[in-house]
Amino acid sequence: MSDAPEGPIRLCCLLWAHEGEAEALHAYEDRVLKLISEHGGEVVHRAFAENAPGQPDEVQLFRFPNQASLDAYLNDERRTALGAERDAAVARTELFPVRF
Template sequence: MTIQLCVFLWARPGAVEALTAYEDKVLALLSQHDGRLVERARTADGAAPDAPAEVQLIEFRSQAGYDGFLADPRRTAMSAERDAAIARTDLFPVTLT
């Protein structure tokens, strides 16, 4: 069963670059868990102040791949970096068409 997700990420004040750097590192792990980044977009200048800093579409070939990604010790070791950069994450299962 394919897992498809839409992820919205909000940066802490002044931490947009830190959010981007963290996501660069963690997204690089996707392929090792049968996952792939379908699309990644950053909020344009002039967007609503409450808009997320970044939106991602991610796909995993299986629940096991997704679970493995979440439990990856390289990812979990970066939790302090994540907490310093990311204020909020909303994640939704989606169907990509």
């Protein structure tokens, strides 16, 4: 087993809103994405769909220095406390590692 430190984590997040809830999805994301930098992460890019039925309403690219930083963000109590808001707005999420 290596003692080398864990490398950076790069992720893509695709988000679909419930019907008619795209603005609520964006508002929720505005709130929680502000927390990422407090955990050493960075929002590299955030894009919004325009008239693209069936496609994600929002696409995000993130960078975290390590798994501990990502876990700290995902488990942040301020983020998890907004679960009901998230559930009301977000129909589907896909999160996967990427290279950039």
